[in-house]
Amino acid sequence: MVKLISADMDGTLLDSNKELSPELFPLIESLAEQGVRFAAASGRQYYNLEHIFEPIKDKMIFIAENGSVVFENNVNSFANVIDRETVCEIVEEIRKITGASPVICGLRGAYAESDEPELLENIKMYYRRYEIMDDILKTEDDICKIAVYDYVNAETNSHIPLVEAFGKQMEIAVSGEHWVDLSNPGCNKGTAISKIQEKYGISYEETMLFGDYLNDYEMMKTGRYSYAMENAHPQLKEICNYTAKSNDENGVVEAIRAYFK
Incomplete structure (x- = not known):
C-alpha cells in the first residue's frame, strides 16, 4: 500500500487560477489518519507553502526550493546550502544574460535586484518573504537555490548559457516557462523524496508522485506510482507510469481517491 504521496504545486495541485481544490485539505487529513504521509514538493519558498497549507500544515511535509529545503512540523530537517563563491559566480553570469534577472533563495528569504512589475508580481506569487536589494550578493543569508526569472523563455534563452557555464557543477532545471533553478549537484526533488523514504522506511513500491514539469523529473523516478498530469x-x-487528469480537472485528488477506493 502507498505510504508516501508527493505532489508538485504549480501545474499540478494548483489549477490555472493558482487555486487548490477544496477537496484537497480533507483528503490530506484523511490520508494522515490512515498513516499516509503527504508532501508538497515545489520550487516555491517554504514560507509560501506554509501559508498556503496553514490549516493542515502540521499534517504535511514541505519540500521547498526544488528539494533544497525540507520542513516537517515547522522544523527544517534538511537544507543544502550553496557555497558563497559559487553563488557569486552564478549571479555574475546571470547578470550578463539579456532578459534574465537573478533571484537568490535563502533560508530566511529571497533576494532580487529589480522591482520591475512583472518580476515583482512573480516573486510575490512564489516567495512570501523577499527583499529587493541593490546588490543581492551582500545578503548574509545561507543560499540554497539560485533562481532566474527569464522575461523571454527559460528553456530557449537563459537555460542554454547556464548549462554551458555550470552544467557540470550544478543541478539546473527549467521549472516553468519563465524560471530556471540552480542548486547543488544531486540536489532535486527526487533526492528529497529519497531522504524521506529512508527516514520512514518507505519503499519505491509504496510511493506515489504527481508532477507536470522538468523540475519534477528526478522525483518521478523515486516511486512506482508516478503520475504525469495531462x-x-x-x-x-515519457518517464511516468501513469497519467492523471489535468490540474484544471482535479487530477491529483481523483487519482488518489481511485487508488484508495
Whole structure:
C-alpha cells in the first residue's frame, strides 16, 4: 500500500487560477489518519507553502526550493546550502544574460535586484518573504537555490548559457516557462523524496508522485506510482507510469481517491 504521496504545486495541485481544490485539505487529513504521509514538493519558498497549507500544515511535509529545503512540523530537517563563491559566480553570469534577472533563495528569504512589475508580481506569487536589494550578493543569508526569472523563455534563452557555464557543477532545471533553478549537484526533488523514504522506511513500491514539469523529473523516478498530469511537459510524460487528469480537472485528488477506493 502507498505510504508516501508527493505532489508538485504549480501545474499540478494548483489549477490555472493558482487555486487548490477544496477537496484537497480533507483528503490530506484523511490520508494522515490512515498513516499516509503527504508532501508538497515545489520550487516555491517554504514560507509560501506554509501559508498556503496553514490549516493542515502540521499534517504535511514541505519540500521547498526544488528539494533544497525540507520542513516537517515547522522544523527544517534538511537544507543544502550553496557555497558563497559559487553563488557569486552564478549571479555574475546571470547578470550578463539579456532578459534574465537573478533571484537568490535563502533560508530566511529571497533576494532580487529589480522591482520591475512583472518580476515583482512573480516573486510575490512564489516567495512570501523577499527583499529587493541593490546588490543581492551582500545578503548574509545561507543560499540554497539560485533562481532566474527569464522575461523571454527559460528553456530557449537563459537555460542554454547556464548549462554551458555550470552544467557540470550544478543541478539546473527549467521549472516553468519563465524560471530556471540552480542548486547543488544531486540536489532535486527526487533526492528529497529519497531522504524521506529512508527516514520512514518507505519503499519505491509504496510511493506515489504527481508532477507536470522538468523540475519534477528526478522525483518521478523515486516511486512506482508516478503520475504525469495531462498538461505535463512531453519529456515528463515519457518517464511516468501513469497519467492523471489535468490540474484544471482535479487530477491529483481523483487519482488518489481511485487508488484508495
